[in-house]
Amino acid sequence: MAVKVRIPTPLQKLTNGQDEVETEAGTVMSLINNLDKQFPGIGERISEGGKVRRFINIYLNDEDIRFLRNEETEIKDGDEVSIVPAIAGG
Amino acid sequence: MTTLSISRQLLAEIVTHCREVYPCEACGILAGKNNVVQKIYRMTNIEKSGVSYFMDPKEQFAVMKEMREEGLEMTAVYHSHPHADACPSQKDVSLAFYDDAYYLIVSLIHESPLIKAFTIKEGMVKEVEIVT
Ligand SMILES: [Zn+2]
Numbered sequence: 001m002a003v004k005v006r007i008p009t010p011l012q013k014l015t016n017g018q019d020e021v022e023t024e025a026g027t028v029m030s031l032i033n034n035l036d037k038q039f040p041g042i043g044e045r046i047s048e049g050g051k052v053r054r055f056i057n058i059y060l061n062d063e064d065i066r067f068l069r070n071e072e073t074e075i076k077d078g079d080e081v082s083i084v085p086a087i088a089g090g
Numbered sequence: 091m092t093t094l095s096i097s098r099q100l101l102a103e104i105v106t107h108c109r110e111v112y113p114c115e116a117c118g119i120l121a122g123k124n125n126v127v128q129k130i131y132r133m134t135n136i137e138k139s140g141v142s143y144f145m146d147p148k149e150q151f152a153v154m155k156e157m158r159e160e161g162l163e164m165t166a167v168y169h170s171h172p173h174a175d176a177c178p179s180q181k182d183v184s185l186a187f188y189d190d191a192y193y194l195i196v197s198l199i200h201e202s203p204l205i206k207a208f209t210i211k212e213g214m215v216k217e218v219e220i221v222t
Contacts, residue, residue: 057150090141
């Protein structure tokens with residue numbers, strides 16, 4: 001078992017078109033680092049300086065990690081993580 | 091050339107939403123397939139502002155899940171400009187992450203609402219024809 005990660009369409013160029021990838025369990029931040037090893041460049045699109053970017057929402061199963069423990073949130077095998085860029089503008 | 095296909099009825103629903111939340115900006119998602127809009131989702135602008143919008147992340151997550159389950163794509167994103175013309179602002183361009191979706195803007199500064207659609211890819215804005 002592993003962790004399933006849902007990749008949003010704008011980042012699928014970096015995952016060879018895959019909308020779902022697998023990675024190892026750990027904290028949100030270690031998951032982002034692992035993803036970046038598998039798919040170079042994806043890390044900086046999601047986070048900056050060890051923090052998730054303001055306009056990126058990350059969900060552990062159905063819960064926003066901002067309502068859990070943010071970057072420290074623990075992700076277990078079998079969990080599903082979704083990376084969802086915000087929709088915003090002026 | 092690509093076009094965005096949407097019925098007059100759905101366009102009217104978008105305008106109704108934009109007028110209802112005036113003077114704040116309205117925002118929403120247009121779900122469909124192959125550039126044809128089938129369904130409109132009104133979303134909450136959590137910034138409640140007349141010059142910016144930020145879609146409620148929880149609602150956005152739920153809608154994206156529903157679209158996926160129904161086999162629909164996020165064909166377009168719409169929002170209103172209560173006090174500006176129907177062209178993307180600098181903020182619209184810099185925050186346009188979904189570069190495979192169309193961005194529809196409804197301007198309310200004219201006598202009747204003006205609706206235009208755009209693609210925004212890597213900072214490049216291109217107007218797209220709306221076909222009803
Ligand atoms: Zn705008």
